[in-house]
Amino acid sequence: MSLVLVPTAHGRAARSEGAGSVTVIGLGPAGAQWLTPEAQAELAGADVLVGYETYVDRVASRHGQQRFATDNRVEADRARHALDLAAGGSRVAVVSSGDPGIFAMASAVLEALDDADGAAGDVEVRVVPGLSAMQVAASRVGAPLGHDFAVLSLSDILKPWAIIERRLEAAAGADMALALYNPASKGRRDQLAQAIGVLRRHRAPQTPVVVARAVGSDAEAVTVTTLCGLDVDVVDMRTLLIVGSSTTRIISANGAGGRDRVYTPRSYPGS
């Protein structure tokens, strides 16, 4: 098996045959149209794929390449497993949806590296970026994230709600647009209503809101509504929300089968 070397412009040494490594690879949202050439080459060069089964299933299987597909809720175990395989000499690809660096597997792998002793703690870890869901969601309607914005996860599984509320308050108070990941799940139904309550204290009822569900998949549904028109009951764990700033505008759909367009202008009043 030949080694795939991806040219790097930044002086990192090429990997030598025999040395294990972990590369955390972003597949982008569902849909092969966003898989970068870099990610393709890295996937082809890996000895082992590790990841949540839905993401591993998106990668074409290759003879001789092992696959470890696991449940989504064991990120720390998966990260540690990847390091152990690499410490044993394997070139391991940890596959992640979206951008592994944004609410995804890269932090989990680096946490495991930071905690690891011995050979696992010396493994070379690289990250290959991918498009994050907010970018595809934004592109579907125009450019709602065209100027300053905050990127927040509403999940309080790993952080206290008080810090989430403080960040929402801060971003809304300083008139940034917001991309909201993990706005709700089956078991988490109250946070989004609370979050919208915070935003409504700072933003006009007609502020544009983009509701993007399952971007890139067959089930994709992207709609444009407003802060007062948002139905929190339609939001689930596959949904990402984008909330405009005070300057975000809607261009109403024209006749040609179009949809409403949303954009945040580059300039701000007073400049």
Add this chain to the structure above:
Amino acid sequence: MSLVLVPTAHGRAARSEGAGSVTVIGLGPAGAQWLTPEAQAELAGADVLVGYETYVDRVASRHGQQRFATDNRVEADRARHALDLAAGGSRVAVVSSGDPGIFAMASAVLEALDDADGAAGDVEVRVVPGLSAMQVAASRVGAPLGHDFAVLSLSDILKPWAIIERRLEAAAGADMALALYNPASKGRRDQLAQAIGVLRRHRAPQTPVVVARAVGSDAEAVTVTTLCGLDVDVVDMRTLLIVGSSTTRIISANGAGGRDRVYTPRSYPGS
């Protein structure tokens, strides 16, 4: 010339032969390894390329495809030109570095669309996302944007400094990591020092800072420093800065030719 149809999962009608359109296409940072298959197909299918000459030069020329390469400082003119070409029946690709939806050409084109009358105001505008510089910069060092963060431009050309300072204050006060675009230019040397001053009021001196210059190009230089160690004089218009939150950690380089790794954990104290 045949029409390239990119499959879309979200119900947008396929473009008909003869109808003009504008597609704002993200090339990603310098380097063909980040050009998505979607962007490649869109570039191949365009009648006309419009863009800043440095970006147009990154696209392989194709027989029969016109190219309008212009200076960087005429975004509004370029956007209007693209709409006019499309109103005349051309399939126009506006090429943008990075993600056109993040501090790039998509907002400029939508602003022009919003202002346009007649045929130019009815043009179908689509956006094809690309990797933004912050994503590649983050991936080079690990996952500094692995949890909640704010994305701000420090340029006060199109917005007042007061709003920039307010946003810095808010993001820093709520303990978000920050990606700072346009931190300085030849003519704008004071803002970064002021911005760092704001951040130092909220963050410890040892807070990790990633200084990423010209990611993806031959001139790429990515270094890890701290809020107190940052030399603002080395920052220029090709530089992007990432400033950690209070939880962002550095894993010191080990022996194997490595560099310091930086990541923001998924969990927050108190959860």
